[in-house]
Amino acid sequence: MKDQVIIRTRGLTKHYVLGAETVRAVRGVDLVIERGEFVAIMGPSGSGKSTFMNMIGCLDTPTEGDYWLNGQLVSDLSDDQLARVRNREIGFVFQTFNLLPRATALHNVELPLIYAGVGSKERQRRAREKLELVGLGDRMGHKPPEMSGGQRQRVAVARALVNEPALLLADEPTGNLDSVTSQDIMAQLEQLNESGQTILLVTHERDIAQHARRQVHLKDGMIEQDFLNEHVETRA
Amino acid sequence: MLLFEIIMVAMGAVRANVLRSALTTLGIVIGIAAVITMVALGEGAQQRVQEEINRMGTSILTIRPGQQMWGGVSRGDAQLSIDDAIALRAESNGLLRVSPEQQSRMQVTYGRWNSNTQIMGVWPEYFEMYGHELQSGRWFDQGEVQGRRRLAVLGANLPETLGDTPPELLVGANIQIRGIIFEVIGILEEKGDAAWVRPDDQIFIPQSTAQYRVMGGRDRLNSIYAATETPDELDVGFAEIDRIMRREHRIKVGEDADFNVRNSADLLETRNEANRTFALLLAGIAAISLLVGGIGIMNIMLVSVTERTREIGIRKALGATKRAIMTQFLVEALFLCTLGGLLGVAAGYAASEAVTRLAEWDTSVAPEAVITAIVFSAAVGLFFGLWPARRAAILDPIDALRYE
Numbered sequence: 208m209k210d211q212v213i214i215r216t217r218g219l220t221k222h223y224v225l226g227a228e229t230v231r232a233v234r235g236v237d238l239v240i241e242r243g244e245f246v247a248i249m250g251p252s253g254s255g256k257s258t259f260m261n262m263i264g265c266l267d268t269p270t271e272g273d274y275w276l277n278g279q280l281v282s283d284l285s286d287d288q289l290a291r292v293r294n295r296e297i298g299f300v301f302q303t304f305n306l307l308p309r310a311t312a313l314h315n316v317e318l319p320l321i322y323a324g325v326g327s328k329e330r331q332r333r334a335r336e337k338l339e340l341v342g343l344g345d346r347m348g349h350k351p352p353e354m355s356g357g358q359r360q361r362v363a364v365a366r367a368l369v370n371e372p373a374l375l376l377a378d379e380p381t382g383n384l385d386s387v388t389s390q391d392i393m394a395q396l397e398q399l400n401e402s403g404q405t406i407l408l409v410t411h412e413r414d415i416a417q418h419a420r421r422q423v424h425l426k427d428g429m430i431e432q433d434f435l436n437e438h439v440e441t442r443a
Numbered sequence: 444m445l446l447f448e449i450i451m452v453a454m455g456a457v458r459a460n461v462l463r464s465a466l467t468t469l470g471i472v473i474g475i476a477a478v479i480t481m482v483a484l485g486e487g488a489q490q491r492v493q494e495e496i497n498r499m500g501t502s503i504l505t506i507r508p509g510q511q512m513w514g515g516v517s518r519g520d521a522q523l524s525i526d527d528a529i530a531l532r533a534e535s536n537g538l539l540r541v542s543p544e545q546q547s548r549m550q551v552t553y554g555r556w557n558s559n560t561q562i563m564g565v566w567p568e569y570f571e572m573y574g575h576e577l578q579s580g581r582w583f584d585q586g587e588v589q590g591r592r593r594l595a596v597l598g599a600n601l602p603e604t605l606g607d608t609p610p611e612l613l614v615g616a617n618i619q620i621r622g623i624i625f626e627v628i629g630i631l632e633e634k635g636d637a638a639w640v641r642p643d644d645q646i647f648i649p650q651s652t653a654q655y656r657v658m659g660g661r662d663r664l665n666s667i668y669a670a671t672e673t674p675d676e677l678d679v680g681f682a683e684i685d686r687i688m689r690r691e692h693r694i695k696v697g698e699d700a701d702f703n704v705r706n707s708a709d710l711l712e713t714r715n716e717a718n719r720t721f722a723l724l725l726a727g728i729a730a731i732s733l734l735v736g737g738i739g740i741m742n743i744m745l746v747s748v749t750e751r752t753r754e755i756g757i758r759k760a761l762g763a764t765k766r767a768i769m770t771q772f773l774v775e776a777l778f779l780c781t782l783g784g785l786l787g788v789a790a791g792y793a794a795s796e797a798v799t800r801l802a803e804w805d806t807s808v809a810p811e812a813v814i815t816a817i818v819f820s821a822a823v824g825l826f827f828g829l830w831p832a833r834r835a836a837i838l839d840p841i842d843a844l845r846y847e
Contacts, residue, residue: 266760266840287764294762305757305844309459321448322762366761 213373213405214240214263218272219282221258221428232258234428235272240407242373245400247408247419255428257378260409264297264376265289277373294322298367302379304359306351306366312338313347316366323370337365341395357388364395368404375399375406381415393418449767453775456747457782464779467743470736471783471823472790474729475816479791481725482812484798487805495636502674502706503572506667506684509703521692521701523664525654528566530691531669537679540568540670545653545661551646553618556606561645562620564653570596572670573634573642580614580629588649591656595625596647599633604644620646621657677706733819736783737827744776744831755835756843769836776828777821784820788813 221233233255240246250256261267262274265281268289274282277296284292298319299305306315316334325333338347341361351359360380367375377396381389397418400406408419416422417436424432457464508521528543535541545564550557563569567582583594595618602610605618610630617624625648634642654661671680684704694700748755755768795806 261841264760266844287766290759290762290764293760299760301844305753305760307754307757309455318758319761321445322758322764322767324445370762 211241212239212275213242213244213277214238214407215275216263216272217274219259219262219269219274220271221255221262221267222270232428233262233269236425236428236430238423238430238433240405242405243400243403245397245406245408245418245420247410247416247422248425249410249413249416249422250425250431251411254425256409256411256425258428259425260376260378260407263374263407264299264378265292290322294319295370296373298370298372298375300360300363300367300375300377300380302382304351304356304363304383306359306362308351311348311350312343312354312362312365315351315362316369319366319370333369334365337369338362340368341365355388356384357391360384360388360392361395364392364399368399373405375404377406377408379410380408381410381412389415445767446770449771450774450778452771453778456751456775457778460747463743464782467739468736468779468783468786470732470739471780471820472736472787474732474736474823475784475787475820476790476794477725477729477732478816478819479788479808479812480794480798480806481722481729483791483795483806483808484725484804485719485722486807486809486812487795487799490807491805502671502677502680504669504671504677504680504684505705506669506688507665507703507705508663509701522662523667523702524662525650525664527688527691528664528667530687531667531684534687535669535680535683537671537676537683538669539672540572540668542566542569542572542668543650543664544569544666544668545650545658545663546665547653547658549621549657551605551618551620553605553608553613553616556604558601558604560601560604561641562653562657563645563647564650564658565647566650568670569647569668570631572668575634575642576632577629578632579610580627582629583649588651591651592649593623593625593652593656594628594649595620596629596631597627598641598643598645598647599631600643601646602630620648623656681706733823737780737823740776740779740824741827741831743779744772744828745834747775748772748831748835751835752838752843752846755838756840756846759838759840760844765836768838769832772832772835773825773828776832777824780820780824780828781817784817787820788816791816 216236216238219233219236219238220231223230223232236259248256248259258267262269265276265284266289268284269282272282273280276292279292281289281292307318310318313331313334316338317330320330320333335344335347338344341364343358343361343365346354346358351362354362375396380396381392384392393415396406396408400420406419408416410416419436421435422432423430506523506527508523523543525543528541531538532541542565547562548559549562551560566588567584570582578599580596582596583592587594597613602608602613605613613627614630616627618627619625631642648657669680669684671677681704685700688702689696689700692701758768792808795808798804799806
């Protein structure tokens with residue numbers, strides 16, 4: 208059963224020292240996410256949701272507690288080991304897209320493969336495949352400033368997928384998009400989930416969270432609610 | 444493989460800011476150009492000095508009168524006499540050739556032309572010693588020296604000085620030196636300057652003639668030249684001269700000699716010294732320029748790291764290790780500096796050429812200097828790129844991603 212678990216946290220805690228004050232951003236979160244799940248993390252600002260996300264994304268290490276990602280204990284890895292885990296196991300989709308503005312869509316998607324040490328031909332083949340998957344087969348040579356917000360976010364999704372990650376981590380992916388484009392992106396994520404991709408979505412919008420199958424609500428650094436969306440049964 | 448990608452990225456960053464990159468490398472360009480010019484000038488001067496030494500003869504010892512000391516008190520200049528030269532020729536084994544030299548500037552007339560020319564009273568060995576060649580006519584021989592004959596061998600420039608007369612016409616003609624008639628028997632090939640000596644403008648006559656007929660019986664010699672067969676025997680020659688001269692002048696071993704013996708290389712040492720000072724000055728300029736250039740590179744790399752904080756964050760989030768980021772920025776600095784180095788070599792080469800053309804100084808750009816310059820500029824890039832690259836590498840990915 209263990210290989211079915213993608214994320215397991217135990218007592219995950221993060222404290223910050225801000226001046227004389229210690230901010231306890233995350234206070235002992237226990238969470239299990241299995242392969243193929245589509246989970247939305249919700250919570251108001253200050254709920255510790257961003258800090259939690261950073262730890263799940265291996266961008267930050269916890270003060271206390273353990274975190275297993277795809278069967279590997281990652282909570283006390285070194286910076287460079289974390290970089291490797293990010294490269295192999297996680298695909299990021301950010302609110303602000305975070306594409307390299309001077310690079311083409313194709314090159315942006317290739318980027319994680321460069322750091323994985325994949326050869327040039329194989330890189331291009333896989334990057335093309337993912338860009339076609341998100342419907343941008345005809346925009347590969349365009350640079351981000353020449354694209355719409357929705358197109359940029361789809362480039363980011365292609366980039367997140369190109370390493371075949373265990374986990375797709377989407378941090379407010381629709382925060383900079385209009386509602387129609389937002390629906391497109393969410394539909395894209397749903398589709399990916401249906402084909403088996405584990406997705407963790409962070410959002411503060413209820414209707415966006417509705418696209419997930421399960422919602423985890425954080426408040427004051429702890430899990431307040433953890434439930435399945437109603438439509439899940441009907442979809443299943 | 445990854446390194447290749449990193450290099451491409453770094454070069455892309457340089458291309459994206461062409462003007463800024465160009466201005467940044469200017470310091471390095473100037474520094475390296477100064478180094479190349481300096482080395483080219485130094486090398487040229489060195490070659491020139493070597494040529495002069497060769498022209499002066501590499502195995503010639505010059506004996507000059509020194510101070511005559513008596514109980515620690517100077518008693519005026521000592522003298523070299525013709526007897527010293529005769530003794531040196533007669534008694535040494537190691538000295539191949541010996542020639543006294545008695546010289547003075549005198550009025551020389553030929554027809555209606557006249558000039559003030561340096562007259563050299565020498566022995567025939569003098570010509571062999573300095574490797575003079577005749578373009579026409581003949582030498583005078585030892586017998587003619589004995590006979591105090593009024594014969595003259597002219598330096599290569601004299602036909603021109605004396606009314607542009609063709610050398611063939613001049614040979615066999617009579618000239619007057621201080622009103623005394625001399626027969627021109629030979630014209631020398633052009634020799635070029637050797638330090639302060641300008642043999643092309645001199646007239647050579649037998650030493651005895653100079654002493655008794657021209658200089659009014661003056662016994663004092665200006666110098667005595669002695670040549671060994673090869674430069675390696677200079678030490679032996681030196682010892683022999685010292686021994687014979689001390690005996691002639693009755694100076695005991697341990698007492699200060701009243702003559703100086705030097706070789707041609709020593710005489711040119713002074714000029715070498717001046718060249719070296721000049722080279723040091725340029726080296727100073729180059730060092731300062733490279734330092735300033737390096738700081739410029741560091742500055743612009745720091746700006747670049749700050750500007751690209753977000754890019755660094757993205758790369759880190761996608762799996763770039765510290766090392767990958769560090770390499771990227773180091774390669775960028777290295778690329779800038781090496782480019783500056785190459786441009787500097789080109790500029791230095793051009794400057795050397797210009798100096799050669801305009802100032803007629805010899806220059807020579809050595810390949811070793813070019814390689815050293817490029818390696819050195821790369822080292823500057825590495826050194827001054829290290830800190831900015833490290834700053835980029837240790838950026839926190841979360842902060843970097845949030846950076847606006």
